[in-house]
Amino acid sequence: MQALFDAIATMAMPTDAQRVFHGRGGLHPGCEAWALDAFPPVWVLTKFGEATAEEQAALTAALQARQAQIAPGEPLNALLQTRFDGRSETTVLAGSVPESHVVTEDGARYRVHLQRGQNHGLFLDMAEGRRWVRAHAQGHKVLNLFAYTCAFSVAALQGGAKEVVNLDMAQGALTTGQQNHQLNGINSGAKFLAHDLFSSWGKVTRLGPYGLVIMDPPSFQRGSFVAHKDYARLVRRLPDLLRPGGHALLCLNAPEIPESFLRDLLAAEAPELEPAQRLPNPAVFADVSSDRALKVLVARMPPLP
Template sequence: MSALPMDLLSHLPGQLPKEECCRLFHGRGHCYPGFEGVTLDWLAPSLLLTQFSAMTEQQSAELQRQIAAWWSTVSEMPLSLVWQDRSRSPAQTVCLGASPPTPHWVLENGLAFELSLMQGQNHGLFLDMERGREWVRAHSAGKQVLNLFAYTCAFSVYAMAGGAREVVNLDMSRPALAQGKRNHQRNGFDRGVRYLGHDLFKTFGKLKKLAPFDLIVVDPPSFQQGSFIATKDYPRLLRRLPELLGPSGEALLCLNAPELSRAYLRDQVQACAPALEFVQQLENSVNFPDADPDRSLKVLHYRLSKPE
């Protein structure tokens, strides 16, 4: 990032959102030239700046100065700024100012989620998937839901909030599922939820015994060695998906790989699971503008066609 323009202040809101978490600035969508490597999130009471491209010490110091200046105009609280540098490997995370609370709970659409800003790259809630979670809440009443690659089970919390009969969460990471269980307990959803800490491709037999499902959410990592590589594993998953769905069952297929287009995912579904009919693509949040829709998050709604 050799020519970072120093005008972040002009892109920040004039007042701080109250309690609900949100993205304040999304440079990754290439809508703000020079800021392609910067995002800023409000995760009350902390801010999280994620840096994806290299910066000079001067650029980093100037961004910190501007954020501190903006903060002084929108809040009387001490500044808590977590800075995560993903331009290096492993990523480095430091806290500038007040530390995030422990435990750290945030709200999204009235639901509570536990975060861990200082531990690893992923803090517990992917904000760009908010529209997908809202859709699941609106379409879960009375349904048997399967949440694949559940991570900390945010989709499951929304499904239960929408009146799901039962949700089965599957993820290889048992610590993530344990955090997901705390998320459910915090929101008062202690019953009707299962947690399976297994490799998906070794668990289809168990899932078939729990099927049929009315709704399946598929939100995998795009590239995670030893877990899921989209170009190799999405087709494998799609071939098996229809056998887990009940009549007219629905699937929400997600893909967050900038190098893979919407057409790529639709073509894979057509080739590997032709029984799934495309219904719609969900719009992404306005807080995540992107100059190229094919590089942004893809969330596609499908329905199992009725046999003729």
């Protein structure tokens, strides 16, 4: 665990939400089970497995020591989430952690819930995806599938999108998404549809065509979406959803599925589209294998001749 302690001892006090240490990438032997995130003013340690009392005490002491150096006089707020046997447990290590609070990223504001399950409300590894959307959304109608808390929608509208259609089965997540728009002073331009996508293709298609379609599904959600089986059903709809010259953002966070899976799906299910580029991940998310890391592929519908 020395690499994690070294990261804590040298980290700066961030202002934006971000990952600080990514042991899951396999570049720090002995730390593969650990991650450290900053959701200011809260530090979040995650261990994929059980954490001993000794580990908790040592890491809390290390965080307290660094906090005293980089934010003298400010209390340490830290929690630990352990994930094992298909469940998660969250423990406050120090200070106080609100039920929800607002964090920032590139000037945008998002509400997070750090003690509510494994998904906190903002996926930090998708930061470059949000930057790409903000930079390329100008003037487009955008379809945001599996919208979750609608961070992509906020980025698109900040980038000048004409309209964003957000679709997700979870009304609670969309409610947080509506709050995220309000937090950023966005009071129009977004639709929020709490629908099952696979029974709503007609409505989604009628609201198009779109200049940008974002697909960021869960890799495995029992009874809802399994990437190996269901991603093809998404990709084959793209030609009907995109206008000529439009783009699609295909996202996949499944370490066991390589980038070639997405490229093969495009070739088989939507050969009209041209793969353009794979977006980089934030540098802190470096991985021993690019196929294990988050994959975000940009594809383009050719313009009319």
